[in-house]
Amino acid sequence: MTLHAELAAVTDRVIEASKERRKAYLELIRRERENGVDRPRLGCANLAHGYAGTDEQRDQMKDSRRMNVGIVTAYNDMLSAHATYYRYPEQMKVWALQAGITAQVAGGVPAMCDGVTQGYPGMELSLFSRDTIALSTAVALSHGMFEGAALLGICDKIVPGLLMGALRFGHLPMVMIPGGPMRSGLPNKEKARVRELYAEGKASREELLEAEIAAYHGKGTCTFYGTANSNQMMMEAMGLHVPGAAFANPGTKLRQELTREAVQRLAQIGWEGDDYRPVGEVVDERAIVNAAVVLLATGGSTNHLIHLPAIARSAGIVLDWEDFDRLSKVVPLITRVYPNGSADVNMFEDAGGPPFVIRELTKAGLLHNDILTIAEKGFAAYGTKPAIEDDKLVWNELPEKSGDDAVVRTVDNPFWHEGGFRILAGNLGRACIKISAVEEDRWIIEAPARVFSDQQAVQDAFKAGELDRDVVVVVRFQGPKANGMPELHKLTPPLGVLQNRGFRVALVTDGRMSGASGKVPCAIHTSPEAKGGGPLGKVRDGDIIRVDAVAGTLEAKVPAAEWDARELAPAPAEAMGTGREIFALMRHGANEAEQGASALLAESGL
Ligand SMILES: O=C(O)C(=O)C[C@H](O)[C@H](O)COP(=O)(O)O
Numbered sequence: 001m002t003l004h005a006e007l008a009a010v011t012d013r014v015i016e017a018s019k020e021r022r023k024a025y026l027e028l029i030r031r032e033r034e035n036g037v038d039r040p041r042l043g044c045a046n047l048a049h050g051y052a053g054t055d056e057q058r059d060q061m062k063d064s065r066r067m068n069v070g071i072v073t074a075y076n077d078m079l080s081a082h083a084t085y086y087r088y089p090e091q092m093k094v095w096a097l098q099a100g101i102t103a104q105v106a107g108g109v110p111a112m113c114d115g116v117t118q119g120y121p122g123m124e125l126s127l128f129s130r131d132t133i134a135l136s137t138a139v140a141l142s143h144g145m146f147e148g149a150a151l152l153g154i155c156d157k158i159v160p161g162l163l164m165g166a167l168r169f170g171h172l173p174m175v176m177i178p179g180g181p182m183r184s185g186l187p188n189k190e191k192a193r194v195r196e197l198y199a200e201g202k203a204s205r206e207e208l209l210e211a212e213i214a215a216y217h218g219k220g221t222c223t224f225y226g227t228a229n230s231n232q233m234m235m236e237a238m239g240l241h242v243p244g245a246a247f248a249n250p251g252t253k254l255r256q257e258l259t260r261e262a263v264q265r266l267a268q269i270g271w272e273g274d275d276y277r278p279v280g281e282v283v284d285e286r287a288i289v290n291a292a293v294v295l296l297a298t299g300g301s302t303n304h305l306i307h308l309p310a311i312a313r314s315a316g317i318v319l320d321w322e323d324f325d326r327l328s329k330v331v332p333l334i335t336r337v338y339p340n341g342s343a344d345v346n347m348f349e350d351a352g353g354p355p356f357v358i359r360e361l362t363k364a365g366l367l368h369n370d371i372l373t374i375a376e377k378g379f380a381a382y383g384t385k386p387a388i389e390d391d392k393l394v395w396n397e398l399p400e401k402s403g404d405d406a407v408v409r410t411v412d413n414p415f416w417h418e419g420g421f422r423i424l425a426g427n428l429g430r431a432c433i434k435i436s437a438v439e440e441d442r443w444i445i446e447a448p449a450r451v452f453s454d455q456q457a458v459q460d461a462f463k464a465g466e467l468d469r470d471v472v473v474v475v476r477f478q479g480p481k482a483n484g485m486p487e488l489h490k491l492t493p494p495l496g497v498l499q500n501r502g503f504r505v506a507l508v509t510d511g512r513m514s515g516a517s518g519k520v521p522c523a524i525h526t527s528p529e530a531k532g533g534g535p536l537g538k539v540r541d542g543d544i545i546r547v548d549a550v551a552g553t554l555e556a557k558v559p560a561a562e563w564d565a566r567e568l569a570p571a572p573a574e575a576m577g578t579g580r581e582i583f584a585l586m587r588h589g590a591n592e593a594e595q596g597a598s599a600l601l602a603e604s605g606l
């Protein structure tokens with residue numbers, strides 16, 4: 001299989017940009033492997049402390065040098081997706097003993113649900129909960145008690161946070177263990193319709209709550225293709241899951257056997273054996289490029305334009321928006337899953353799912369098929385589908401055609417010839433826009449600005465009828481340094497209503513949107529952010545703003561002399577309450593969205 005020339009060129013660009021960092025990173029993990037803290041180097045008292053909590057398996061731990069697996073779990077009941085992890089550690093310890101190794105819960109990490117915090121102050125902690133997870137992961141693994149790790153995490157910031165922390169222990173073999181999506185409920189498009197009715201005052205709160213509960217009705221990830229489910233697609237393409245583990249539903253025999261296999265694979269890829277696969281070598285430049293490719297091919301969440309660069313930097317790899325922009329021009333869109341279509345993630349799985357996407361892109365030379373992965377059979381295994389046959393876990397080849405041409409297609413018959421991500425640049429800064437879910441006649445919006453500094457004011461203006469016109473809604477001071485870069489997804493229904501009324505509408509912000517956002521053109525992650533002097537601070541009500549996803553421009557049509565002379569609007573005072581004040585250190589130290597929006601990375605020089 002010949003690599004697509006642009007994939008090879010972008011990969012070379014990433015390798016070149018990463019050269020010094022990656023070299024230092026690989027030296028670090030070699031040193032950690034050879035001289036780092038591990039059980040043989042721990043003192044007796046240290047070891048006794050480390051064994052005491054799981055005294056029931058102390059004999060096996062004392063005798064076995066094959067591996068003690070540290071389980072880092074993001075279990076909580078607040079995330080429907082993570083509630084499924086409740087009894088995973090208990091079961092994994094049994095499977096570990098059966099595989100001749102041991103396992104302990106090394107630590108728990110916090111896991112926010114963006115669906116619960118959406119539109120509320122808690123959302124201003126969301127992005128930095130990712131970095132908090134990275135810190136918590138490092139605390140768990142810092143004990144030197146482990147020769148491998150199992151990472152239990154699924155949702156938006158949790159997979160990125162786990163990897164950012166875990167990759168700093170890149171000498172350890174690790175497996176990401178997902179829990180799967182909830183079964184299909186109320187279709188996402190119907191949920192969105194009831195929301196718009198409610199936004200217009202045409203549905204009651206009771207009707208809206210009934211629709212929302214019918215959509216989000218049980219354990220597992222939500223069924224839209226948002227940030228959480230985009231995580232799973234990327235983990236497959238990086239080879240960090242057991243092949244095809246992404247979307248088996250919770251509570252099924254298949255889910256159970258995929259998790260058992262993850263424990264068994266850890267036992268086989270440790271440094272004592274002849275198949276040592278440290279996570280810092282599994283995650284290399286090619287694996288990172290693979291993740292970007294599948295994100296683009298599936299219309300994945302724009303949040304990964306921030307998280308994937310952050311994950312990459314944690315492994316000494318530099319990925320930027322130019323890499324995404326270049327890949328987007330050659331990677332076809334081959335899935336239509338909500339918000340990029342009406343199907344949900346269960347229908348995606350049934351139609352072929354991640355294995356189908358990976359096989360198709362590999363055939364087209366658009367994925368590196370020689371990455372290390374954690375799978376015994378290497379990357380080719382990720383193009384096959386797991387199943388239970390005769391009570392055994394097997395992997396089967398996929399049919400040529402997908403199970404549903406309206407949901408997944410072959411590369412030679414894509415929904416669109418490119419990935420639907422664009423960079424925008426101009427006198428308002430550098431921003432991202434995803435157009436895979438936006439009607440083509442809305443890829444260019446030029447209209448007068450209405451400027452806000454918080455999303456509630458937008459809701460109030462909408463309710464007061466002040467936005468019933470062609471309008472570019474500018475919501476500034478939403479960047480990482482300002483208020484933690486919240487998702488502004490609550491604006492999707494009102495902006496969608498304005499669009500349905502026939503107005504030409506766009507959103508421009510230094511904040512983020514959700515992976516579930518879609519049909520309204522949004523220029524997001526605008527950098528440099530308004531807080532600290534970014535040009536969004538100069539925009540005034542009535543300025544004509546042009547968002548042009550075709551030309552790749554983002555401009556305020558104001559004469560240059562006037563624009564240069566304008567004063568910057570003052571930033572709002574930093575908020576108190578809901579714990580936001582204790583995240584000030586993460587806001588103040590955060591770097592730009594394109595570098596990962598992280599004080600951790602900025603301060604550690606990563
Ligand atoms: O993909 C992501 O980024 C998510 O995690 C979910 C979103 O942030 C939404 O908040 C949850 O979807 P809604 O029910 O439409 O609010």
Ligand code: SF4
Pocket residue numbers: 079080081112113114115116155156220221222226228229
């Ligand atoms: S997918 Fe998003 S909204 Fe759903 S449980 Fe996970 S974090 Fe919450």
